[in-house]
Amino acid sequence: MKILIAEDENISRMVLEASLKKRGHEVVAVENGRSAWEAFQKDYFPVLISDWLMPEMDGLALCREIRKRPQDDYSERVLLSHGLP
DSSP, X not given: OEEEEEOSSHHXXXXXXXXXXXXXXXXXXXXXXHHHHXXXXXXXXXXXXXXXXOXXXXXXXXXXXXXXXXXXXXXEEEEEOOOXX
């Protein structure tokens, strides 16, 4: 399955990407919501895993943009929150 990851924290992004690839998924990983939105406009991703708080475009804004886009195929969206320190 093709999965798009949007995560600004390098370690979290790399761990999630490696874990999903190990399970046989095709993964595209980007560092912010703006890059994720650009990738999503170019290709179909059945699953999006996004950090909530990111620079340039946060995960909630990214989900809103995806929802506004006319499309035939549905994408599952998962928002991650790292919680408060």
